[in-house]
Amino acid sequence: MFIGCKIALLCEGTIAVLLRDDAPGLRYANMWDLPGGGREPGEAPEQTLRREVAEEIGIAGFGISSVFEKASDLDPMQSSWFFVSHIAPDLVAQMRLGDEGQAFQMMPLTRYLADPQVIGFQKQWVADYLAGIGRQS
Incomplete structure (x- = not known):
C-alpha cells in the first residue's frame, strides 16, 4: 500500500516547487514542496501523481524518467513514490498555481x-537522485 507521490520536475537547472499554505496545524x-500528494481510493501511483500535478500546477503530458519507492514520512511502514521528469521550457511556460499553496x-x-x-526529506530525495543514489523501481 502506498500513501502518495511526489515529483521532481527538472528543467535547465531548475525544479518546480510550490510554497505550501501557512495555516495553523x-x-x-x-x-x-514538490508537486504531488495523497492517493485516492483505487489509484495506482502514476494516476495519483498525474492527478495531483494537474490540480496543483495545471500540466499533463510529461514523461517520467525515473521512479523510486520510498518510505513514507507519514508512516514508515507504508510507501511513497518519488518520480523524476526532465521537462522542456515549453511545458514550464504552461504551469500555473492551482488551488493549493501560496506560490509556484x-x-x-x-x-x-x-x-x-x-521540506527536508524531499530535498534529500532530489539530492540522492542527482548524485545517482537510490533504488530505482
Whole structure:
C-alpha cells in the first residue's frame, strides 16, 4: 500500500516547487514542496501523481524518467513514490498555481538544495537522485 507521490520536475537547472499554505496545524506549513500528494481510493501511483500535478500546477503530458519507492514520512511502514521528469521550457511556460499553496516557481537547483525552507526529506530525495543514489523501481 502506498500513501502518495511526489515529483521532481527538472528543467535547465531548475525544479518546480510550490510554497505550501501557512495555516495553523498544516504539516510543513509555509515550506517549499514538490508537486504531488495523497492517493485516492483505487489509484495506482502514476494516476495519483498525474492527478495531483494537474490540480496543483495545471500540466499533463510529461514523461517520467525515473521512479523510486520510498518510505513514507507519514508512516514508515507504508510507501511513497518519488518520480523524476526532465521537462522542456515549453511545458514550464504552461504551469500555473492551482488551488493549493501560496506560490509556484521554478527554483534554481542550487538554491533548492541549500534552502532551509524546503521540506527536508524531499530535498534529500532530489539530492540522492542527482548524485545517482537510490533504488530505482
